[in-house]
Amino acid sequence: MTDLLIRNAAEILTCAADAPDGIGRLPGGSIAISDGLIEAVGEVGARRAHKVIEAAGRVVLPGFVDCHTHVLFGGSRVEEYAARVAGREPPAGAPVGIAGTVRETRRLSTDALVAQALPRLGEMLAHGTTTAESKTGYGLALEAELRMLEANRRLAAGTPVEIVSTLLAAHALPEDMPRDEYVGLIVGRLVPRAAAEGLARFCDAYCDQGYFTLEETQRVLAAGVAHGLAPKLHLDAYSTTGAARLAADLGAASVDHLNFTSPEEAECLGAAGVVAVAMPCLDLAVAHPRPVDVRGLIGAGMTVALATDLCPACHVASMQLVIQLACRLYGLSVAEAIRAATLHAAMALRRDKTVGSLEPGKQADVLVLGVERHEELAYRIGSNLVERVIKRGRVVVER
Ligand SMILES: [Zn+2]
Structure with a gap:
């Protein structure tokens, strides 16, 4: 059973190294997390989880x-x-x-x-x-x-x-x-x-x-x-x-x-x-x-x-x-x-093997933003758009 499932995000930004658009934008994806690590990103299939975060209408990206x-x-x-x-x-x-x-x-x-x-x-x-x-x-x-x-x-x-x-x-x-x-x-x-x-x-x-x-x-x-x-x-x-x-x-x-x-x-x-x-x-x-x-x-x-x-x-x-x-x-x-x-x-910081992107096997350091499009991050000058911060698979900030 998966520890934490973040599902149906408006956008997931993987920020994977090989992403052609630089941010690996996936509309409508989910993330499965277990033992502090990312198990799957995007299409994660039907799975049961101890905890579920509904991310509809939200942007999910790396910490x-x-x-x-x-x-x-x-x-x-x-x-x-x-x-x-x-x-x-x-x-x-x-x-x-x-x-x-x-x-x-x-x-x-x-x-x-x-x-x-x-x-x-x-x-x-x-x-x-x-x-x-x-x-x-x-x-x-x-x-x-x-x-x-x-x-x-x-x-x-x-x-x-x-x-x-x-x-x-x-x-x-x-x-x-x-x-x-x-x-x-x-x-x-x-x-x-x-x-x-x-x-x-x-x-x-x-x-x-x-x-x-x-x-x-x-x-x-x-x-x-x-x-x-x-x-x-x-x-x-x-x-x-x-x-x-x-x-x-x-x-x-x-x-x-x-x-x-x-x-x-x-x-x-x-x-x-x-x-x-x-x-x-x-x-x-x-x-x-x-x-x-x-x-x-x-x-x-x-x-x-x-x-x-x-x-x-x-x-x-x-x-x-x-x-x-x-x-x-x-x-x-x-x-x-x-x-x-x-x-x-x-x-x-030479930490890109473990953090900085949302990819299977990497640490589950994840942000959930209370907006539908990542461009809002640049547009809403001075606002704090972060709703949830997840560090190593654990929710550490909830606003
Ligand atoms: Zn300095």
């Missing part, structure tokens, strides 16, 4: 994968944000920038860090995110970065959202340590610890003007590779760094931001199979002078994924809003944006 977040942080930068939108300098004493958040984060115990992040993850889940990356990078010191890694482990146990942990010790330069010494600490101690204790899947670095140089980035990512942590990169957000070729050479899982990446570099990344992660809410929240040219990246042969970049500078939990902005700001079709928020985002 969203948010492949770039800084969901773990201390304090708030609301004063800075409010000042910036009004064109003013933040008030004296308010936490400003990464350095401000580092001071707030270092103050917190692991438990307090987790307690502040869980409501954010709850909001993400309520908007349909079933898998999320979580980066360190507000510790910028040995103990503080290890605390963030441990917090990621506890988060994973405290929310239905599947957490993918990334070591981003190279997020910014600490104010209290010379840069050479800090890079040595990352390479010699943090990366080996994170890998040995199974606390991270990826090693990330922020290569840009005012952050880590190309040479430092290379050292950090190479250490990650040597210890089995796959590389990711914050790349070219504010200048052309040349790190794109490094990412291609290392076979990075993703490169994120890409506002100043050249077309030739994008071609090189595309040929190497590196996924581009675009974050339209960040471009909006920081009023970026040069929003990323996503159509150019696609034209250069890159697979594009979408993410919130939830962080103190961009307090966005909803992948639905990301899809809406990606369509309008980046010129993606609705189908392209949905695929970028599901299968391609899973590829950016």
